Amino acid sequence: MPSTTRDALSFPSAQSAQISPYLPISDSQSQPLPSKFHVTLTFATSLDSSLSLSPGVQTALSGPESKSMTHYLRSCHDAILIGVGTALADNPSLNCRIEGVGGYGGEGLERQPRPVILDPKGRWEFSEESKVMRLTKEGKGKAPFVVSNKEMEGQRRAMLECLGGKIIVLPSKPGAGEDSSASSSSTRLKWAEIFKILEGEGIQSVMVEGGGAVINDLLRPENFGLVDTVIITIAPTWLGKGGVLVCPDPRVEGEVRVPVGRLKGVHWLPLGEDVVLCGRPKET
Ligand SMILES: NC(=O)C1=CN([C@@H]2O[C@H](COP(=O)(O)OP(=O)(O)OC[C@H]3O[C@@H](n4cnc5c(N)ncnc54)[C@H](OP(=O)(O)O)[C@@H]3O)[C@@H](O)[C@H]2O)C=CC1
Numbered sequence: 001m002p003s004t005t006r007d008a009l010s011f012p013s014a015q016s017a018q019i020s021p022y023l024p025i026s027d028s029q030s031q032p033l034p035s036k037f038h039v040t041l042t043f044a045t046s047l048d049s050s051l052s053l054s055p056g057v058q059t060a061l062s063g064p065e066s067k068s069m070t071h072y073l074r075s076c077h078d079a080i081l082i083g084v085g086t087a088l089a090d091n092p093s094l095n096c097r098i099e100g101v102g103g104y105g106g107e108g109l110e111r112q113p114r115p116v117i118l119d120p121k122g123r124w125e126f127s128e129e130s131k132v133m134r135l136t137k138e139g140k141g142k143a144p145f146v147v148s149n150k151e152m153e154g155q156r157r158a159m160l161e162c163l164g165g166k167i168i169v170l171p172s173k174p175g176a177g178e179d180s181s182a183s184s185s186s187t188r189l190k191w192a193e194i195f196k197i198l199e200g201e202g203i204q205s206v207m208v209e210g211g212g213a214v215i216n217d218l219l220r221p222e223n224f225g226l227v228d229t230v231i232i233t234i235a236p237t238w239l240g241k242g243g244v245l246v247c248p249d250p251r252v253e254g255e256v257r258v259p260v261g262r263l264k265g266v267h268w269l270p271l272g273e274d275v276v277l278c279g280r281p282k283e284t
């Protein structure tokens, strides 16, 4: 086996066939590009709705089968988006390690997604040693785009650009009536604008992986309609209080509390010891 594929993952076609209705494209390269920008919200959660044991800590929830599923999803999207909290906590790879994808037996960077880090205040102090940069240098992934309100210091920016990444500076616009759970109102970016800017970069589909603040923000009623599909890995474990929770703000109509949202067109897929939930925020 060539060294490039020694650490490659595979995801069986019987299982990918069950997930592909929720994806912008299947892994078949002959499929046409999506005609509309597609957003997939995806993450792994515990039975008590935790993404990790505590803020700033990375917690492995997915078993090997659902981890392969996540990498399969990565191969079917143009970009992966995470918040800066996840970049700081996880030092993630944000590449796709499915057998046959570029860097893992495939040509060039074929079907490797573009990592996108949402970092309005410029808190992510990446270096050439950050995992995502190392993998880029090894030809196993793409360099990240950093979406920010701030310009980046010259040397780090030059290194990022030299690897093929870039910083995308967006003007901040305080939003009326927004709370500060994801980001202070002066730096909070509107999701419609974030997705529009990515579309302008030639990106047609994005999987948003987390973390907590990003997911809870996208679950707000005014944002949920921007999400096309939701794919959640549920692991058979409780992490306990104090974790990073997926738990959006409550929704009140008049003086009555109503559910924040419910998925439609749901499909459940057991994968190893986990179960994967696929659904759509709206009817199609
Ligand atoms: N189990 C799983 O599948 C996953 C788990 N995780 C875990 O989640 C945790 C990280 O979650 P969390 O700490 O909530 O951090 P996030 O990754 O959600 O990043 C949050 C930060 O992103 C920025 N941000 C979020 N929304 C917006 C917006 N609309 N506009 C502008 N900026 C925005 C803000 O930065 P600023 O404050 O600088 O303004 C905010 O503080 C880690 O422990 C990680 O391991 C992460 C991903 C997946």
Ligand SMILES: Nc1nc(O)c(N)c(N[C@@H]2O[C@H](COP(=O)(O)O)[C@@H](O)[C@H]2O)n1
Binding pocket: 043, 044, 058, 059, 060, 061, 062, 066, 067, 070, 082, 086, 087, 090, 091, 092, 093, 094, 095, 209, 210, 233
């Ligand atoms: N699907 C999934 N399962 C888990 O158990 C996780 N902890 C995560 N985290 C997400 O994956 C990123 C880390 O993986 P890579 O190093 O990029 O392969 C991390 O940043 C989260 O986005 N996901």
